[in-house]
Amino acid sequence: MSKPVTIALDAMGGDHGVSVSVPAALRMLGKQPLLEIILVGQRDAIEAVLKEERHDRLHIHEASQVVGMDERPADALRKKKDSSMRVAINLVKEGAAHACVSAGNTGALMATSRFVLKTVPGIDRPAIMAIVPTKTGRTYMLDLGANAECTSEQLFQFAVMGAVVVRDLEEIHHEPSVGLLNIGEEDIKGNDTIREAARMLSESSLNYVGFIEGNSIADQKADVVVCDGFSGNIALKSMEGTAKLVAHFLEREFRGSPYGWFAGLVALPLLRSLRKRLDPRRYNGASLVGLNGIVVKSHGSADALAMAQAIDVATLEVEKSVPEQIRQRMERQAH
Numbered sequence: 001m002s003k004p005v006t007i008a009l010d011a012m013g014g015d016h017g018v019s020v021s022v023p024a025a026l027r028m029l030g031k032q033p034l035l036e037i038i039l040v041g042q043r044d045a046i047e048a049v050l051k052e053e054r055h056d057r058l059h060i061h062e063a064s065q066v067v068g069m070d071e072r073p074a075d076a077l078r079k080k081k082d083s084s085m086r087v088a089i090n091l092v093k094e095g096a097a098h099a100c101v102s103a104g105n106t107g108a109l110m111a112t113s114r115f116v117l118k119t120v121p122g123i124d125r126p127a128i129m130a131i132v133p134t135k136t137g138r139t140y141m142l143d144l145g146a147n148a149e150c151t152s153e154q155l156f157q158f159a160v161m162g163a164v165v166v167r168d169l170e171e172i173h174h175e176p177s178v179g180l181l182n183i184g185e186e187d188i189k190g191n192d193t194i195r196e197a198a199r200m201l202s203e204s205s206l207n208y209v210g211f212i213e214g215n216s217i218a219d220q221k222a223d224v225v226v227c228d229g230f231s232g233n234i235a236l237k238s239m240e241g242t243a244k245l246v247a248h249f250l251e252r253e254f255r256g257s258p259y260g261w262f263a264g265l266v267a268l269p270l271l272r273s274l275r276k277r278l279d280p281r282r283y284n285g286a287s288l289v290g291l292n293g294i295v296v297k298s299h300g301s302a303d304a305l306a307m308a309q310a311i312d313v314a315t316l317e318v319e320k321s322v323p324e325q326i327r328q329r330m331e332r333q334a335h
Contacts, residue, residue, distance in 0.1 A: 004034045005318045007311055008088040008097035011041035012066040013104025014300045014307075020103070022049040024307035029055050031308075035315060038097055041066070041084040063087040067108045069300060076108035077115060085109060089116045092293045099294035099314040101285075103302050109295065110146050110288060117293040120323060122330035124151075126290035127158050128229070128297065129165060132239065134220035140166050141181075141217070141225045144286060145233035152196035155180070155226055156204070157330075159197075161289045162224035163206055164329050168320040170223075175205075179212035179222030181231055186211070197226075204333070214238070285313030290326065294318055 011021040018041065025037045036057045039046050043062050065083040067076045080086060085104045091097040093116050102109050106128075114126055129142035142158050143150070150158075159178045166176040180198055182190040187198070189211060201208035209222050214235050217225055227235065284306035288295040294317045298310035 002034075002319060004036065005032075005099070005315045006036040006038065006097045007314055008038045008040055008061070008091040008100045009311065010084045010088045010100065010102035010104055011039040011046055012063070012084040013102040013109075014298065014302060015069065015103075016301070016303075017041075017066075018045050018049045020302060020304050020307050022046060023304040024311060025058060026053065026055065027304060027308045028311045029057050032315065037311070038088075038091060040088040040091070061087060061091065067105050069105050071105055071108060073105070073107035073111035076105065077111050080108075086112055086116070089113055089293075089295065092295070093117055098318040099296065101296045101298060101307075101310050101314050103298035103300050103307065103310070106145065106297060106300075109297055113288055113291055113293070113295045117291045117295070119290050120292055120327045120330060122333070123157050123161070123290040123326070124154050125157075126288050127161065128232075128286050129162060129289045130236070130286035132217060132225075132236070134218050136220050139217065139220050139223060139225055141227065141232055141236065142289065143227065143229040143232050144236050145229045146288070147229040149230070150193070150228040152193050152200060155193070155197035155228070156200045157290070159201055159204075159206055159208070159224065159226045160329055160333055161326050162226060164325050165287065165289060165317075165322055166223045168322060168325055169316055172223075175207040176223035177207045177209045177221075178224045178226060179209050181217075181225055181227035181235065182211035182213065184211065185213060185216075282309060285310035287313065287317060287322075289322070292323055294322060 009021055009025055011018050038059045038061050040061045040063050043060055046060055063082055063084040065080045067080050067083045067085045085102050088100045089112055092100050125147050127143035128146045130144055131138050132141050140162055142162050163176045163178055182194055212221050284299050284302055286297045296310050296314040298307050
């Protein structure tokens with residue numbers, strides 16, 4: 001980190017609330033000397049976890065309400081104006097924080113962020129963007145659940161935003177490659193929306209490489225994989241489920257016989273390396289791209305290590321001025 005960054009952390013959000021957010025904040029403050037964190041939530045609950053552990057770059061901002069994980073986004077927007085989520089986003093709007101991180105209700109976070117921060121000019125809807133591990137590194141996917149249905153123009157906008165984020169966060173000097181998730185690689189495959197989006201991308205200055213099937217995402221045929229939120233969320237959850245299935249089968253085989261136990265013992269270093277590489281906590285932190293501000297969504301069940309990773313994603317986006325970079329790219333695209 002090369003400059004001071006202030007993160008507003010929704011301390012009450014997620015499945016575990018302050019028991020995860022507070023340790024994650026302390027962990028990151030220990031790693032980043034220029035970082036300040038504002039814990040937003042119920043002071044008594046936060047201080048009960050902090051106890052005697054204080055930090056001069058850790059601040060508490062009171063918020064009296066909490067958005068439930070199963071709460072309807074519209075209800076959260078109307079009835080929870082003093083929720084930890086809403087107040088954290090407000091701090092970004094007011095300039096008191098550079099970014100917001102929350103593990104809370106995804107729908108409520110998206111709706112509230114869009115209402116408070118609005119979108120960058122030229123962007124119809126924000127999208128959820130996250131990192132997916134691949135055979136040779138990692139790729140970025142969007143949208144992963146914010147927009148179940150998208151127009152061709154919106155898919156094109158996602159591609160523009162994805163290319164900007166990847167170029168800045170990965171610090172690559174060439175134009176990132178962009179692919180469209182589809183049911184086949186042939187030009188005739190897919191519905192009218194997908195094919196029209198492909199035409200728009202082909203005629204743009206983006207490095208469009210064509211359609212990508214779900215089973216090819218791990219091959220990293222593109223730096224950015226673009227899809228609607230319905231398809232993207234299913235693809236992401238399918239990949240997560242497959243990883244768990246493989247882990248389950250491996251464990252069952254190793255425990256199934258004395259030979260399996262011995263083979264598992266011999267393979268232990270490799271298994272530990274594999275587990276680390278595929279550890280979902282290392283990829284935690286989905287960006288809500290397209291907003292006039294930085295908001296990062298942590299997985300609801302994240303532990304302190306995973307939450308710290310989401311904070312790290314937010315600080316990097318602040319350093320790279322991601323919303324401003326998207327704004328400039330959209331302006332150039334319009335001309």
